[in-house]
Amino acid sequence: MPDSGYPWPIETTRLDNGLRVVVSEDRTAPAVAVNLWYDVGSRHEPDGQTGFAHLFEHLMFEGSVNVAKTEHMKLIQGSGGSLNATTNPDRTNYFETVPAEHLELALWLEADRMGGLVPALTQETLDNQRDVVKNERRQRYENVPYGDAWLRLLPLLYPPRHPYHHATIGSMADLNAAALATFQAFHTTYYAPNNAVLTVVGDAAAADVFALADKYFGAIPARVDIPAAPDGRTVPATGRAVVETVTADVPAPRVYVAHRTHPFGTPGYDVLTVLATVLGSGRGSRLYQRLADGERLAQPDLVGAYGVDLAHAPAPLIVTATARPGVTLERLATGVAEVVDELATVPVTHAELDRAKALLSTAWWRQMSSVEGRADTLGRYATQFGDPAKAAERLPAWLAVSAEQIAELAAAVLGAGDRVTLTYLPEETS
Numbered sequence: 001m002p003d004s005g006y007p008w009p010i011e012t013t014r015l016d017n018g019l020r021v022v023v024s025e026d027r028t029a030p031a032v033a034v035n036l037w038y039d040v041g042s043r044h045e046p047d048g049q050t051g052f053a054h055l056f057e058h059l060m061f062e063g064s065v066n067v068a069k070t071e072h073m074k075l076i077q078g079s080g081g082s083l084n085a086t087t088n089p090d091r092t093n094y095f096e097t098v099p100a101e102h103l104e105l106a107l108w109l110e111a112d113r114m115g116g117l118v119p120a121l122t123q124e125t126l127d128n129q130r131d132v133v134k135n136e137r138r139q140r141y142e143n144v145p146y147g148d149a150w151l152r153l154l155p156l157l158y159p160p161r162h163p164y165h166h167a168t169i170g171s172m173a174d175l176n177a178a179a180l181a182t183f184q185a186f187h188t189t190y191y192a193p194n195n196a197v198l199t200v201v202g203d204a205a206a207a208d209v210f211a212l213a214d215k216y217f218g219a220i221p222a223r224v225d226i227p228a229a230p231d232g233r234t235v236p237a238t239g240r241a242v243v244e245t246v247t248a249d250v251p252a253p254r255v256y257v258a259h260r261t262h263p264f265g266t267p268g269y270d271v272l273t274v275l276a277t278v279l280g281s282g283r284g285s286r287l288y289q290r291l292a293d294g295e296r297l298a299q300p301d302l303v304g305a306y307g308v309d310l311a312h313a314p315a316p317l318i319v320t321a322t323a324r325p326g327v328t329l330e331r332l333a334t335g336v337a338e339v340v341d342e343l344a345t346v347p348v349t350h351a352e353l354d355r356a357k358a359l360l361s362t363a364w365w366r367q368m369s370s371v372e373g374r375a376d377t378l379g380r381y382a383t384q385f386g387d388p389a390k391a392a393e394r395l396p397a398w399l400a401v402s403a404e405q406i407a408e409l410a411a412a413v414l415g416a417g418d419r420v421t422l423t424y425l426p427e428e429t430s
Contacts, residue, residue: 006374006391008374021200031099033372034110034200035378037379039197040092062121064112076102090310097371118187153420199388202375240418243422248424268409271401274353274356275317275406280303282359
């Protein structure tokens with residue numbers, strides 16, 4: 001079933017406290033992936049609490065009622081497993097892969113920090129992890145060339161008070177100003193079983209997983225008043241292009257072009273995914289062929305385009321190129337804009353379309369080839385679309401996209417009149 005998207009079994013249940021449990025049994029290897037999606041990300045953060053969702057990604061490893069500080073990691077790694085967590089605007093995700101015989105340990109650990117973090121959270125732990133986040137901000141955003149591009153693009157794409165206006169790293173002022181009780185209240189509000197999806201993929205029977213989930217998570221009470229995230233689905237078009245130029249310690253001029261498109265999971269975003277692959281994935285892409293290989297304006301390894309998979313607002317297409325030595329920012333920016341504009345007027349060829357779909361098929365099956373990738377995908381579709389089986393729709397939707405649909409989308413949402421352009425100039429050229 002090469003085009004079915006998800007040819008493995010999926011079984012689901014919901015505990016009395018609202019926790020959704022998804023299991024996909026795969027006896028290929030004696031390992032299981034445990035993946036917990038919480039429906040809380042930076043888009044849920046109230047004014048004055050930006051960065052809270054990301055900080056909890058750190059705090060959840062710092063001990064809970066029955067697990068000492070750093071012991072979660074030690075127990076998983078000591079059992080031959082691996083683990084991590086990530087945060088984005090839409091969700092916070094905790095995951096581990098362990099030998100199948102340690103599934104119960106992994107579920108107990110996740111349940112303990114879902115229901116028992118608040119009593120164990122101390123001022124010392126909070127202060128320590130705030131410092132960790134500050135260091136992360138410096139290392140990832142402030143002290144690397146072009147590192148703050150995403151922090152700058154979001155407020156240019158989404159207006160103030162929009163849920164995607166700020167990045168997940170948040171405001172250091174907000175993190176510093178909040179008291180311990182405020183952080184405890186945030187966890188109590190969002191880290192509830194009825195705001196989460198537990199997914200287990202691998203060498204485990206669904207009935208056994210359901211029983212263990214009920215054993216360890218079943219006594220955690222549901223939260224009846226979880227606030228909904230602000231509605232970000234509509235962003236009024238201004239009809240005005242936005243341009244921001246940053247002079248910074250960067251090695252070469254760089255251009256980012258961004259457009260709001262459609263939410264992830266919609267037919268429009270499926271078209272956008274194929275469009276982005278045609279435009280900016282690899283040496284066969286239009287950007288590479290035109291700007292890196294053809295006119296030699298852009299550095300070959302620093303040109304590309306991609307959609308950002310945001311599910312609850314018009315998700316952005318990001319196009320980027322970095323100038324070769326001697327190429328001016330103005331010439332590079334003009335070249336990037338020309339290639340983007342031509343998507344509406346120069347038809348995508350059969351060869352371009354076939355290449356894009358082959359790349360997307362490879363990427364999809366690479367994700368599906370591991371229990372970790374499947375667990376994350378099923379958790380995503382259960383959380384964001386209410387049904388993990390909807391994951392099977394994604395690859396067929398990409399494969400059905402036509403050249404005409406790409407041109408129509410480009411004409412509808414990639415016009416110069418509502419474009420965001422962010423450019424970087426090296427300090428010595430200013």
